Amino acid sequence: MKRDIRYIVVHCTATPPHTQISSIQNYWQTKLGWKNPGYHYIIKRNGEVVMLQPESRVANGAKGYNEHAVHVSYIGGVDATNKPADNRTDEQKQTLFNMLISLSERYPSAVILGHRDLPGVIKACPSFDVMKWLATYEPVLNPD
Numbered sequence: 001m002k003r004d005i006r007y008i009v010v011h012c013t014a015t016p017p018h019t020q021i022s023s024i025q026n027y028w029q030t031k032l033g034w035k036n037p038g039y040h041y042i043i044k045r046n047g048e049v050v051m052l053q054p055e056s057r058v059a060n061g062a063k064g065y066n067e068h069a070v071h072v073s074y075i076g077g078v079d080a081t082n083k084p085a086d087n088r089t090d091e092q093k094q095t096l097f098n099m100l101i102s103l104s105e106r107y108p109s110a111v112i113l114g115h116r117d118l119p120g121v122i123k124a125c126p127s128f129d130v131m132k133w134l135a136t137y138e139p140v141l142n143p144d
């Protein structure tokens, strides 16, 4: 069944940059007791995308919004002292940009925003201004 997607939500994992996806999944399952993953897609430091949940199913990224959201995250988002920091690699930026374009084509009525931009959310996630970035981003890497 196709879900009614209204939000395309960008996140960071808020972990050290080289955290393994398996340890993030382990945290969700054992510490938070989640049955669903926190994101549909996660973007590794090298720009590779890993799908954790099909878009047709709910992921747990933003309480109160998940029913109508697709969640995309990059690994990183905090500095060595755990403070919010936009430390995306060029590869992550490029992949994120391409993913947001293709998601917005598939869900034309959905809005793209950062987790922190959702009403009622008090978080730094994803550690940058998504709308401002999208408006000014220019790819720096060569295709393939």
Ligand SMILES: [Zn+2]
Residues within 6 Å of the ligand: 010, 011, 012, 061, 115, 125, 126
């Ligand atoms: Zn988030």
